[in-house]
Amino acid sequence: MNLFILRHASAGTRRANPLLDIKRPIDKDGKRYCLQLAHVLNVLKIQFDLVVSSHLKRSLQTASLVGTETGYESAIQISKALAPEATLRDFQRLLHDCRGRENVLLVGHNPNISAFLGSLLVPASTHAVAHVRLRKGSLARLSMARGPATLQSLLDPRTVRALYATSTKSSRRKTSLK
Secondary structure (H helix, E strand, C coil): CEEEEEECCCCCCCCCCHHHHHCCCCCHHHHHHHHHHHHHHHHCCCCCCEEEECCCHHHHHHHHHHHHHCCCCCCCEECHHHCCCCCHHHHHHHHHHHCCCCEEEEEECCCHHHHHHHHHCCCHHHCCCCCCCCCCCCEEEEECCCCCCEEEEEECHHHHHHHHHHHHCCCCCCCCCC
């Protein structure tokens, strides 16, 4: 299984009231970034068999934009295992439920999504955790063949913007107006 772990896109500043923060949407930059990320994934010919998101609005919007733009037509599955208060055990149950799929996109929040990613990169017997920094909008691709997962790639927002810019430039030569 190829597992794609995505931290939700930019959603502005955190709200003090937790009930209002649940409904915080992604901002204009976050929407633009989701479309750029989807474009890069399309160039790489990556499509998802399953898209799973936390229930918070910013994650659902990120999952929806990226999923739709990459051709995902099924409903986005909502899981509490990707919520900010989720535990590693919840996340492991979610992974167990996703086995048998080829490409799975999981969209969640820091700090737990980074911790979940780190836990996949070391053998379970060591009880250690690798520390991986996921900025807003970062996408990690892991191969879950057997044993500890293998980190295949990590795209942060700067890299995605650069890839998007180079993949959309016109192939037409620039000519002088003289």
